[in-house]
Amino acid sequence: MLVFGAGTDYALLLISRYREELRRTPSRREAMARAVTGAAPAVLASAVTVVLALLTLLTAVLTSNRTLGICAAIGVVVALVFGLVVLPAALVCLPRGVFWPFVPRVEQSGAQRPERGLWSRVGRGVSHRPAAVLAAAVLGLGALAAGLSTVDIGLPRTEQFRTEAESVRGQEALARHFPAGASQPVTVIAETLAVDRIEAVPGVSSVGRPERSADGRLVQVRVDLVDAAGTPAADRAVRDLRAAVARDGGLVGGQPAADLDTREANLRDARLIVPLVLGVVLLVLVVLLRSLLAPLLLLATVIASFAAALGAGAVVLRWLLGIPGLDASVPLLSFLFLVALGVDYNIFLVTRAREEVTGGVDTRAAFVRALVATGGVITSAGVLLAAVFAVLGVLPVIVLTQIGVIVGIGVLLDTLLVRTLVVPAIAMLLGDRFWWPARVRSDVASVTPTVSSRA
Numbered sequence: 001m002l003v004f005g006a007g008t009d010y011a012l013l014l015i016s017r018y019r020e021e022l023r024r025t026p027s028r029r030e031a032m033a034r035a036v037t038g039a040a041p042a043v044l045a046s047a048v049t050v051v052l053a054l055l056t057l058l059t060a061v062l063t064s065n066r067t068l069g070i071c072a073a074i075g076v077v078v079a080l081v082f083g084l085v086v087l088p089a090a091l092v093c094l095p096r097g098v099f100w101p102f103v104p105r106v107e108q109s110g111a112q113r114p115e116r117g118l119w120s121r122v123g124r125g126v127s128h129r130p131a132a133v134l135a136a137a138v139l140g141l142g143a144l145a146a147g148l149s150t151v152d153i154g155l156p157r158t159e160q161f162r163t164e165a166e167s168v169r170g171q172e173a174l175a176r177h178f179p180a181g182a183s184q185p186v187t188v189i190a191e192t193l194a195v196d197r198i199e200a201v202p203g204v205s206s207v208g209r210p211e212r213s214a215d216g217r218l219v220q221v222r223v224d225l226v227d228a229a230g231t232p233a234a235d236r237a238v239r240d241l242r243a244a245v246a247r248d249g250g251l252v253g254g255q256p257a258a259d260l261d262t263r264e265a266n267l268r269d270a271r272l273i274v275p276l277v278l279g280v281v282l283l284v285l286v287v288l289l290r291s292l293l294a295p296l297l298l299l300a301t302v303i304a305s306f307a308a309a310l311g312a313g314a315v316v317l318r319w320l321l322g323i324p325g326l327d328a329s330v331p332l333l334s335f336l337f338l339v340a341l342g343v344d345y346n347i348f349l350v351t352r353a354r355e356e357v358t359g360g361v362d363t364r365a366a367f368v369r370a371l372v373a374t375g376g377v378i379t380s381a382g383v384l385l386a387a388v389f390a391v392l393g394v395l396p397v398i399v400l401t402q403i404g405v406i407v408g409i410g411v412l413l414d415t416l417l418v419r420t421l422v423v424p425a426i427a428m429l430l431g432d433r434f435w436w437p438a439r440v441r442s443d444v445a446s447v448t449p450t451v452s453s454r455a
Helices: 002-022 028-059 063-092 118-128 130-150 166-177 195-199 232-248 255-289 293-320 330-358 363-392 398-435 443-447
Strands: 186-190 204-207 219-225 251-254
Touching (some): 002 330, 028 330, 118 363, 118 398, 130 293, 130 398, 186 232, 195 204, 195 219, 219 232, 232 251, 232 255, 251 255, 255 293, 255 330, 330 363, 330 398, 363 398
Antiparallel strands (some): 186 219, 204 219
8 A cells, every 4th residue: 555655646746747848848758858857856755765764664573564664665666666767658658648638738938827726726825824824724733633642552352353253253252151361361381380379360260280391391381361362451461470470480472462462562663663764754854955944844744644643543433433442553554654655745845845946936935836736746646545545444354444544534634734734834934944054045056956947
């Protein structure tokens, strides 16, 4: 899904730029060369950001997270190659009629296309009252982020499916007549075991007969818990069991212990990887924009968007879909998806605005032009991706449903609120200070002489 989203973004940005250039020159080859020159910096910066962010998963404890990082990073690189090499080669071989019914025609030399349409009106509206627009948008994001207070991490195995599953029915039947943890016992292994100490642990239903290994060095005992694996009560029982047998050098395994270890590893990975990803994003934005303030502000919008999406998603999942908690892997995976896609949209918008500023336009007018130029393509990509992720919401596996709902909401917020209103409003309020410490229209032009100044 992430590779599909990134590839779609790259393709739509290039095609949009190619259509612009086809209105300026009759030569398809020249138009494509200009389009690639104009779009490549933003596409490359976006791809590098996503790839480096995904590679931070190599620091994860869970093998599944490390594998995801490598595979997804390779996929994004492939999408980048197709977006900047294969797609341009294919498009330049086709006539202008491929864009039927809206075929771009060469316009009169020197003619300036009037800035009309929805995105021009949106840009001018934000330009007229940026403070009010920003305040309203921040209040909206804050209200959605308030849903974070309802987030619970942890999903029992009986709540992993939205549809009826035979394994769940069996577990529920077992819980009605036997201890819920009987189907997934805990196994305790040590050189010597004090059974009475294990029986005294809260949450233990029964302790089996100790069995000694063939070489006589280890003792194994089966322990049935009162509660089913994956529940908070079962987690507490596993922790207490580990504390009880630690003095004997004992180890606690089995499905309840594995579930607890997996959740704790996911939380540990999230605490480590989220700051690493944010650091990578900040570094790439600083290099791309030759600025310090703008990258920090863009990073803040990404964090705010994720918090709002997670809060709103938690409310939807709990109160509309009846799913009480989030699987431990969902926050990290949702964060990676939303950062990757949200940074794409910010980079596409801000690099286009910076290109206008390089050509001598003031920051306020530059963001209006950038909205006009990128509004349609970014919104199309965002709505398409939100619809794709929404499809995950109807699948029977709860984890996929949760990711689909949260990422779908987040993509819409990034597309329709953050990129459309929040970022332009911030830039318009700050003016040329948005690019600090660079002095736009002087320093910016001197450090990026090859960037085109065309609208």
